[in-house]
Amino acid sequence: TLARWTDRDLGMVPPSVFIPIAEERGIIGPLSQLVLRKATEAARNWPKDLFLSFNLSPSQLVDQNTGLHILAILDRTGFDPRRLEIEITETGLMTDPASAEKIVEDLRR
Structure with missing residues (x-):
């Protein structure tokens, strides 16, 4: 999953710019949840042998609820957790x- 931002005035804003800002502002968790939800909704109709890869930022690995948020999104979207990397x-x-x-243990279980 690759997050991209196209702004009406700024044009393409690269992840190297907006991800650090989202981390600084404390909104990387909600942003990642939104991106994961949209990605799993799109990917659940892919052929069953295709996987979805998703990066976690270092700041998300400090939030003890990250694993639970991911699992809730998978449950809500009906995406097979075995197809998520x-x-x-x-x-x-x-x-x-x-x-x-x-977090890794929560996800593994």
Whole structure:
């Protein structure tokens, strides 16, 4: 899943610009949930052998509810969780290893 932003006045705003702003403003969680919901709604009608990959930002790995939010979106959209690949950077894991481990365990279960 690749988030893209096209602004009427600014044109294309790259993720390298808007993702850090969303993290600074504390809205990366809701933004990611919106993107994941839209992506799973679109992907649930793909052929069953295709997967959806989704990146988590390091700040999301500090939020203990991230895993639960993802699972709720999967449930609400009817997307098969076995077809979702969550991508986590090494930096994200090292920001708060205990929190990241809990989120990964929530998702694994």
